Amino acid sequence: MPSPRTVADFDHRRFVVGLSRGIAGALLFALPMFLTMEMWELGFYIDRARLCLLLTVNVPLLIVLARRIGFERTSSWREAVRDAAIAYFLGILASTAILVAIGVLRLGQAATEIVGTVALQAVPASIGALLGRSQLGQHQDDKDEEGSPPDTSYAGELFMMAVGALFLGLNVAPTEEMILLSYKMTPWHAIAVILASIALMHGFVYALSFSGGHGLEEGTPGWHAFVRFTVPGYLVAFLVSVYCLWTFHRFDDVDLVEAAITAGVLGFPSGIGAASARLIL
Incomplete structure (x- = not known):
């Protein structure tokens, strides 16, 4: 000490x-x-x-x-x-x-x-x-x-991911494009964006082996990283997206489906920000 x-x-x-x-x-x-x-x-x-x-x-x-x-x-x-x-x-x-x-x-x-x-x-x-x-x-x-x-603890990892998600999410959450996209996209588009976000987050940190990435110990199954980091990380990014959109009045006078689509869209850059934060912070 x-x-x-x-x-x-x-x-x-x-x-x-x-x-x-x-x-x-x-x-x-x-x-x-x-x-x-x-x-x-x-x-x-x-x-x-x-x-x-x-x-x-x-x-x-x-x-x-x-x-x-x-x-x-x-x-x-x-x-x-x-x-x-x-x-x-x-x-x-x-x-x-x-x-x-x-x-x-x-x-x-x-x-x-x-x-x-x-x-x-x-x-x-x-x-x-x-x-x-x-x-x-x-x-x-x-x-x-x-x-x-x-070293960063597991809770610290999630915190840094939240910081990255918040920082990048704040850049686009206030824009009118978030509202426009919620009208142009269908729920199927939103689902595709969510799946793509999760896949990119996982590849960004693990599969691509970027500098600063978190490699798996020998013998650890590949799904362990996905369950332990990628999925919780995306959930953190999604919740941060919801908070940003609510703060900037992007959920005012919209129905639940449109709100969910908007959050899914913002979850894409927020997820990338979360994954990036674990590499650079």
């Missing part, structure tokens, strides 16, 4: 580098949402209770994520809370800067519209700020200086 860290042990250079990567990650991962018209409009009319719930859910998500990939290797939950708060701040900062730069936010707008728009965009931006550490080289630095990254 590592000994408690002191102020003298704090590496300020690596922390600043982590902040820089966090800002870059916020811009890199959230830029598509900054430039999406539906996200601007949602900030104006999204139900404030649903927005508050999304912001509340994002806090523990960031804390747990920061415990694994903070701006500077964390050794306690207190440091994880610190990194989560910084990520949220960076998300708000990046969201405000980009939305002002592209003219979405202007002087004279109602404060509720500005706060709603920035708060909504800050969610994916804050996640991107933390993901920037793993994608922009920090993991290798940690590995070189402190050994291999900590």
Whole structure:
């Protein structure tokens, strides 16, 4: 068990580098949402209770994520809370800067519209700020200086899959295409999409042997990975899709069949995000 860290042990250079990567990650991962018209409009009319719930859910998500990939290797939950708060701040900062730069936010707008728009965009931006550490080289630095990254438990695997599903699902859930596809597709189309999502998730992590994938131990039957990871992973991604669509009012005034089809469609990118998260985080 590592000994408690002191102020003298704090590496300020690596922390600043982590902040820089966090800002870059916020811009890199959230830029598509900054430039999406539906996200601007949602900030104006999204139900404030649903927005508050999304912001509340994002806090523990960031804390747990920061415990694994903070701006500077964390050794306690207190440091994880610190990194989560910084990520949220960076998300708000990046969201405000980009939305002002592209003219979405202007002087004279109602404060509720500005706060709603920035708060909504800050969610994916804050996640991107933390993901920037793993994608922009920090993991290798940690590995070189402190050994291999900590192992991930089964619950941790599912959590990271949920993060990946949420992050990618947030990018497309607000778009009008989700509603349009629910009208154009039949239940058979939705079933085909669901099966394709599950097959791609399984192949993405196991069959294709991507770097970071989870190989099976010798003698383990092939169906074990499918039952233990792929199916639960898709269920996680599907539930995340349902939550995103509900948050963004995509289930308002639609029947159950259309809602299920829409969730199945969003489950495709969410499932890919879930599978990708297990490879890159």
